[in-house]
Amino acid sequence: MKADSLQGRRSVLKRTSFSLLTIGLIVLLASLFFHDSTSVRSLSQVTITPTAFNYLPFVAKNWSPPPTLSILLGHNNVEQGLFLDYGGDMDTEVVSVGSPPTEARRTGNSQVLPSPDGNQVADYYMQFRADDGAIFAGDPTTRIRIEVEYLDQGTDTFMIQYDALSGGPLADGRFKDTGSVIKTDTGRFQMAVFTLCDAYFANRDHGADFRIDDRGDGAEIIRRVTVTLLPLPPGPAVINVDSCGASPWDTNPDSDAIQTCVDRACNGDTVTFTSGVDSPGYQGYRVDKTIFLVATTAKSDLTFTSTDPANHALLQATADLKGFVVRLFARSRVPNPGDIDDITISHLNLHGGRDVRRCFGDDEIENGVGDNWGSWLAECSEYGDPWCSAGSLGMAGAMDWEDAAQDYLGNPSRWSTGLIVDDLIISNTECGTALHLDGAAGTIQNSAIQTAGDHVHASGCTPTESDEGLGDWSDGITFTGPGHVITGNTIINPSDVGIVFFGGKDTVIVDNTVRASAGNYGAFAGAAVHPWIFGDVSGVQVVGNQVINEGDSNCGGIHAGINIGTHMWRGGCVGLASPSAVGNPNLCVAEPPQPFGTLCTWDEPCQVWAHVAAGETFTLKDNFVSGAQVNYLIEGLDLVGTLVESGNTSGSPRMTDWENDAHCEFNGVVDTWGTIDRAAHHPTLDGWTDQRIHCER
Secondary structure, three states: OOOOOOOOOOOOOOOOOOOOOOOOHHHHHHOOOOOOOOOOOOHHHOOOOOOOOOOOOOOOOOOOOOOEEEEEOOOOOEEEEEEEOOOOOOOOEEEEEOOOOEEEEEOOOOOOOOOOOOOOOOOOEEEEEEOOOOOEOOEOOOOEEEEEEEEOOOOOEEEEEEOEOOEOOOOEOOOEEOOOEEOOOOOOEEEEEEEEOOEOOOOOEOOEOEEEEOOOOOOOEEEEEEEEEOOOOOOOOEEEHHHHOOOOOOOOEOHHHHHHHHHHOOOOOEEEEOOOOOOOOOOOEEEOOOEEEEOOOOOOOEEEEEOOOOOOEEEEEOOOOOOOOEEEEOOOOOOOHHHOOOEEEEOEEEEOOOOOOOOOOOOOOOOOOOOOOOOOOOOOOOOOOHHHOOOOEEEEOOOOOOOOOOOOOOOHHHOOEOOEEEOOEEEEEOOEEEEEEEOEOOEEEOOEEEEEEOOOOOOOOOOOOOOOOOOOEEEEEEEEOOOOEEEOOEEEOOOOEEEEEOOOOOOEEEOOEEEEOOOOOEEEEEEEEOOOOOOEOOOOEEEOOEEEEOOOOOOOEEEEEEEEOOOOOHHHEEOOEOOOOEEEEOOOOOOOOOOOOOEOOEOOOEEEEEEEOOOOEEEEEOOEEEOOOEEEEEEOEEEOOEEEEEOOEEOOOOOOOOOOOOOEEEOOEEEOOOOEEEEEEOOOOOOOEOOOOOOOO
8 A cells, every 4th residue: 555656856957058169161061961980990099070060051941851860970970961069068079889899979978078179168968950951940840759879888867858849947948858768788779769749949959959968977879860750740649559560469569569659649649559358359468568658758638548438458467567557657767747747548458467477576575586576667776666566557647745735736847637547447456556646636437446466364364366475465546646536436356455545635535336355355444545645635525435345254354444544554653754744743652642733754753644624624425334344444533624424324344354453452552343333533433433443454
């Protein structure tokens, strides 16, 4: 039930480029001709050969543009509509690398490189100008693809900064960042592909159109750069992944092809997967690498769906898939996920590969050794990071963890909003979570989750999944943030919590069903409001939901049907608190004082509560729970406002495999309980049993 790790806030240093000097007419004229490299020099024979400093149009503006512009870099650059700049902080040097050796150019990595104008400015960039006759000011297209052939040497990063229609650090489109490429030190030349949807290319980035930024963490060796002009459709495009080489009719891996098509999508576009789960011979798309819906730069208003909503397409995890089947964005590449908004994924089946994947190997650590923890990108460096677990769908966008007021409307760049999951069937999740949503004003509706993880942990009980030990527990839906709507969903056999909410204001959890089937199936809670991240849950409504436990009384079952507050989980005590959580800083006791909205301190211990502010309400209404050991449990509700509680009904509670339920020790205090219909402690409520339960299992 852990939330994905907080996204690191990266600020990219914007370095100032200096004006370029004009060189002589002879050099300018020479730049109009193409030159092949005629010699290969060793690293000890590096020579800098300048091309033109000032831009001279390659052809007239009325020239019909070729589909591709390119530059082959070396002692004599081969320029075909793409030109390299020098001077200021953008000088480069020629190197000879590889076997057989080939010429390329290297960036400065904050060092001062020799320059034709003799400047002593530290160099970071490799800067390019596209022929104005081919593309200028968004004409004939704003959609382009930049391919950078780079030497994958070291584990540092680089990105592209480009002249865009809008946005960027200056808010007018200049020097807008793409996502980062993280090198993996293979020692081979590789291709990085950047698809830009909003290229303006009017020479506004210090006289150029784009540049490669080595970020000062390692030099980049670049052999070739290619710019492909993509057709500008008359309206939003529909891109079928089969057009990039994917096929749901065979068993070949499809991730690379799918990612290629996904990366081509621009704001407003729709990406489709060929339907067929009900069709003979249909195999589904084999996902061997996580599909990132936004992989290189922030995008909005995208839809991912099947070609026939009534006959879903299938995306199925393979045995070698590391991490989630589908994720919203690549955190190693996209520096501004708050600009990812209005993404819809609908009418698809996702199979998490529980039958072929493992949560952790023989070492019982999620680390990619004998298990499926990890990523095909350089995203996973801290063992056990749930971002990298073998989950199914991660729609985890940006949230401002430091904003206790949760003001996503006032700070839109810090929040992902409008994320929608509609009519998905997610089955056989290995571990992590089946469906994770972070952000604000998102929706999960009309979806089904079938079997997520393995709950069995009692001695002598047979796991429902026998390929590993204990601990591969999984939520059905894990979500965080204000203004969400979770409605009309069915979760069958989660193993941690069916629907768990990590906090936020004005969120609605309505008309959902969570069920544990007969056998060794169960969960710690059916539906739970556990505000570990955002403590203020004012305006939250938990209405019209059903939680039904049919699991075995000794080897399964749902412990708490609907649980409000964190104190069931070892008293709600955390060692490193969120700054927007509410609780008692530096305290962990059986009977803590009511915090009255006190915020926890960032990264310090805190005993966390769910807070309802003065004048606000929390609504628990018209729900039905049957067969949980504690049907309704309120424990850790900082009620300054009002609890609206009415119409909640239940069937008889019954025993489950809740460990230590007859002898639960917390900080030296022993509690016992059996079955309870309604338990309330912190605070006590009229008509509810006053029972302290600080023992999750």
